[in-house]
Amino acid sequence: MKPIRFALAALVGLAMTPALADISIGITVDTAPPELPVYDQPPLPEPGYIWVPGFWAWNPDGGYYYWVPGTWVEPPAPGLLWTPAWWGWDEGHFVFHRGYWGPHVGFYGGIYYGYGYSGDGYRGGRWEGDHFTYNRTVNNFGGVHVTNVYSEAVVNNTTINHISYNGGSGGVRAQPSQADRIAEHEQHREPTNVQVQHVQMAASHQELRALENHGHPPIAAAARPAEFSGPGVLPAHGAPAPALRPAEQRPAPQPQPQQAPHPAAPAPQPSHPAPIPQPPLQAARPAPQPQPAPQQPHPQPQYHPQPQPQPPQPHPQAQPQQHPQPPGHPNDERKEPPHGSY
Numbered sequence: 583m584k585p586i587r588f589a590l591a592a593l594v595g596l597a598m599t600p601a602l603a604d605i606s607i608g609i610t611v612d613t614a615p616p617e618l619p620v621y622d623q624p625p626l627p628e629p630g631y632i633w634v635p636g637f638w639a640w641n642p643d644g645g646y647y648y649w650v651p652g653t654w655v656e657p658p659a660p661g662l663l664w665t666p667a668w669w670g671w672d673e674g675h676f677v678f679h680r681g682y683w684g685p686h687v688g689f690y691g692g693i694y695y696g697y698g699y700s701g702d703g704y705r706g707g708r709w710e711g712d713h714f715t716y717n718r719t720v721n722n723f724g725g726v727h728v729t730n731v732y733s734e735a736v737v738n739n740t741t742i743n744h745i746s747y748n749g750g751s752g753g754v755r756a757q758p759s760q761a762d763r764i765a766e767h768e769q770h771r772e773p774t775n776v777q778v779q780h781v782q783m784a785a786s787h788q789e790l791r792a793l794e795n796h797g798h799p800p801i802a803a804a805a806r807p808a809e810f811s812g813p814g815v816l817p818a819h820g821a822p823a824p825a826l827r828p829a830e831q832r833p834a835p836q837p838q839p840q841q842a843p844h845p846a847a848p849a850p851q852p853s854h855p856a857p858i859p860q861p862p863l864q865a866a867r868p869a870p871q872p873q874p875a876p877q878q879p880h881p882q883p884q885y886h887p888q889p890q891p892q893p894p895q896p897h898p899q900a901q902p903q904q905h906p907q908p909p910g911h912p913n914d915e916r917k918e919p920p921h922g923s924y
Contacts, residue, residue, distance in 0.1 A: 609640050610675040614752075615647055616792050617744040619818035621802035623652070623697050625724020627814070630714055631656050633706055633721065634777070635695035636802060637667045638746055638792070640678060641785060647792040649799040650784045651815075652697075653807045658683055658774050660712045663704055665765075666690045671750030681773065688765035691748030692756020697721065698736065701756060705736045780807035795821060 615638040623633065636652035655664070667681040668691035679691070687704040698706020698720045707716045715730040716723070748754045758766070773781075784790050787810065790799050798821035805814025 609642060609678040610672075611640050611678075612675060613647075614676055614750065615640075615669050615746045616797040618693070618695070618746045619649065619798055619802050619821070620744065621652070621818045622816050623722045624654070624803050624805040624814045624816055625722050626716075626726045626728065627654055627805050628726060629728050629730070632664055632714065633697050634664050634681070634807075635666050635697065635699055637681075637695075638669070639667075639781060639784070641791075644791075648785055648787075649790045649792070649795070649802065650781050651790075651799070651801050651810070652695075652803040653780060654805060655774065655777060655807055657714075658771050660714075661685060661709050662771060663687050663709075666693070666695055666699055668693050669747035671747065671753055676747060676750070683771035683773075684765060684768050686761070686765040686768060688768075689758040689762035692754045693746060693748065694742055694744075694754075700736055701754070702759065703761070705734065776807045780804075783808050783810060798822075 631654035634653055634655045636650055638647045639650050640647055662683040663686065665682050665684060665688045668679050669676050670679060670691055692701040694701045698704050698717065705717060706720050707714055713730050715732055716728055717734050718731045719733055720736055745754050748756055788794055790801060798818045800817045800821050801810050801815055802818035802821065803816045804810055
């Protein structure tokens with residue numbers, strides 16, 4: 583359909599447009615976008631960046647909504663502010679209005695995006711010359727040192743809700759103000775290249791599809807555009823951890839094999855049954871006790887070797903004559919070891 587093709591070109595931001603009416607033409611969808619997820623704002627990456635809230639985009643080829651995470655973006659030039667994208671009801675269809683840069687924040691459907699976008703204008707910061715000054719009450723600075731700050735309470739006159747579209751059944755009831763109509767005729771700038779990459783990357787993540795996350799994207803906000811990994815990536819409240827935290831959970835299984843040896847600790851359990859065979863070993867010990875008796879005959883054969891027949895040999899008188907002779911001495915040495923004379 584022609585409206586869809588035009589919307590794709592508008593979403594990518596291929597040309598500058600002079601008026602809001604020119605860029606408000608977008609994709610038409612029969613199904614309302616999901617409610618806006620609730621998420622925390624990641625810390626400011628560095629001074630000079632402006633917060634761009636997340637929104638639900640439509641994939642015309644797949645026919646589904648997917649979430650484009652909120653992120654901090656460096657404006658294309660000093661003095662420019664961001665008007666968020668929004669969905670509006672028109673002639674029985676939901677029409678997408680893309681965001682743009684301009685000297686003033688225009689009408690964005692009265693949608694409450696938070697963090698300075700309360701449905702009317704932007705109260706998260708303002709330009710003072712070439713320096714952007716932040717309202718500390720609605721911005722998360724993290725560990726970044728920001729010198730240009732001020733404090734201003736942001737009051738929301740309407741009930742805070744998470745409706746993501748204007749008009750139709752159940753939509754936000756808001757109309758453009760006089761300031762919005764003036765901003766409508768100002769010169770606008772298209773999204774930056776990094777913003778386009780941010781949207782394209784969101785479209786490539788299956789877990790950001792509404793059919794997959796049921797309105798609770800695991801990557802709801804990122805500290806920098808087109809960077810969906812690292813500590814600056816935050817999930818929506820009630821959503822599972824970002825897709826990259828499971829990778830961080832991979833070290834978790836490493837302690838699990840270490841716990842595996844603990845169940846292997848039952849290996850000592852066989853040591854408990856080991857004493858069970860020991861009693862039979864003790865029963866075997868009394869068995870060898872009768873064996874010492876047969877060990878006594880072993881010394882008896884030590885007496886049987888011809889020392890006893892030798893005593894009848896000394897009876898002949900010829901042998902006493904040999905005692906004074908030296909050969910008689912070795913015969914005496916043979917008798918000493920059995921007697922233990924040492």
